[in-house]
Amino acid sequence: MDQPMLAHYIDGRAWAPAEPRVGDVYNPATGEVARQVALAATGDVERVVASAANAAPAWAATSLAKRTQVLFKFRELLSARADEVAALITGEHGKVLSDARGEVIRGLEVAEFACGIPHLLKGSYSANASTDVDVYSLRQPLGVCAVISPFNFPAMVPLWFVPIAIACGNAVVLKPSEKDPSAANLIAQLWTEAGLPDGVLNVVHGDKEAVDALLNHPDVASVSFVGSTPIAKYVYETATANGKRVQALGGAKNHMLVLPDADLDLAADAAVNAGFGSAGERCMAISALVAVEPVADELIAKIRERMAGLRTGDGTRGTDMGPLVTGAHRDKVTAYVAAGSDAGADLVVDGRDGTFDGSDTGFWLxxxxxxxxxxxxxxxxxxxxxxxxxxxxxxxxxEGVALINANPYGNGTAIFTNDGGAARRFQNEATVGMIGINVPIPVPVAYYSFGGWKDSLFGDTHAHGTEGVHFFTRGKVVTSRWLDPSHGGINLGFPQT
Known part of the structure; x- marks a missing residue:
């Protein structure tokens, strides 16, 4: 039986070519194909970018007051339909519903931050810098901005970029992961309902062909990417070679350093939450727990006790952890489990032997x-x-800090301790972009910026916060002299937007 097909979203409506290439989108809890998604050819990307380029000038000229009205409306619509977006995420990614809803809420925080764009775009002004000469600064939009997002956060990661890019006056082409694409279309529909003009946000689905078309398109001014380090490096090198501004966030190997004075119950809870939430499919997941002796045995016993109570299964059934996103990815992870055991590590708990609350054909580990x-x-x-x-x-x-700093990744890390001096040393000495002190997943709030160091980031600009505003705008300085006064006539009415 033919599966329903998810089309691209262009000019405020769904669109697909007459005979598109298609990809399968699975329900990870059953292992069955839930729908298909159109995979864009280069010509399809041309059409999408042309739509955005056509819409960009008028949107850039739209007043900050009117842009902000759209942002506030979008914020209200997304908040009202957060559960619907979360259900799409669970159905295609597999993470449990509570985790999926949390993802939407964290993305919503960035939309709320972007609602303050009039303040964030304020320039500076120096009157009479020279005799009768004033100097002031402006920040102006780039034009067409591409956002290429990963499968692990199909709503939150697009929301890191899209609201700020739109608030700054840009048009956006969003290319979500083809593994779980439906949330992106619903979010785009909410933008249309909020009053965003057609073409200012378009969604194009696809694989490497679509990505390469965006990276090489002359009308795309910037690229925002989140994904694995090898692909992030490829995106950065290809897009910058084509003269584009790029923020490419790559992979991670996040460490959690536990000192002997730490609260081990708190540390054990944190290790389980940060290691196994979203089935570990988070760039901020804790995957390496660095235990400073003599606490390892006691800490491992506490972690093992907590793991025994976890339920893995269909994310719609109130379980603690869902399946992995695809069968191929599950097989890749299980191969690492086998390799670790073969290399001589002590396999304390083997997730391959678990029992799962769901279909036998789900992508379980x-x-x-x-x-x-x-x-x-x-x-x-x-x-x-x-x-x-x-x-x-x-x-x-x-020894623990040296281990962390020797790692080629520098995305996030955490320390668990009751020693304020040790915590302060750690925040200064760890060569990592995001630090947690007794916080296992130190994802910054929306008005700070997200991003790592070393091989976890290519480019020098982090996501959202003030760095996001600067990324999606260009600075301009005006030096001005006016020799004669002028006015616009008499009008006693209250100014309108």
Missing amino acids: GPTLFDRVTPEMSIYRDEIFGPVLSVVRVASYD
Whole structure:
């Protein structure tokens, strides 16, 4: 039987070519194809970008007051329909409903931040910098901005970029992951309902062909990307070679350093939550727990006790952890489990042996715990992107920090301690972009910016916050002299927008 097909979203409506290439979108809890998605050819991308380029000038000329009205309306619509967006995420990604709704709410925070765009775009002014000469600064939109988002956060990551880009006066082409694309279309529909003019936000679905078409298109001014490090590097190098502004957020290997004075119950809770939430498919997941001896044995016992109570299954059934996103990805993660065991790590809990609350054909892997992991093992070196937590034992704080700083990734890290001095040292000494102190997943709130260091970021601009506003605008400085006064006549009415 033919599956329903998700089309592109262009000019405020669904559109697909007469005979599109299509990809399968699975329900990970059943392993069945839920729908198909149109995969754009280069010509389809041309049509989408042309629509955005046509809409961009009028939107850039729209007053800040009117743009803000659209943003506030979008915020209200998304808040009202958050559960509907979350259900789409659970059905295609697999994460449990509570986690999916939390993702939407965190994305909503960025939309709320963007509602303050009139303040955020204010320039500076120096009167009489020279005799009768004034100097002032402006920030103006780029034009057409591409956003290429990953499968693990099909709503939150687009919402990191799209509201700010639109608020700044740009048109946006969003290319979501083809693994779970439906949330992007619903969010685009909400923008249309909020009064966003046609073409200011378009959604194009696709695979590498669509990505390459965006990276090489001369009318695309900027690219925002989140994904694995090899692809982030490719996106950065290709887009910058074509003269585009790029923020490309890559992969991670996040460490959680536990000192002997830490509250081990708090640390165990945090390790389980941050290691296995969303089945470990988070760029901010804790995958390496660095235990400063002599706490490892006690901490592992507490973690194992908590893992025993976790339910893995269909995310709509009130379980704690859902399936992995595809069968191929599940097989990749289970191969790492086998490799870790073969390399000599102590497999404390084997998620392959779990029982699952769902269809036998779902893409299941339960929470997995390794002990006595060493830095040369693949389960330590590589970003696994699954529910696999590795414990590395070290003898001291200094050894733990050295291990973290030697890692090529620098996305997020955390320290668990009751020693304020140690925490302060750690926040200054860790060569990582986002630091948690007794907080296992230190994702910044919307008015700060998200992003890592080293191989976790290509480009020098982080997502959302004031760095996001600067990324989606260009600065201009005006030097002005007016020799004669003038006025616009008499009008006693209250100014309108």
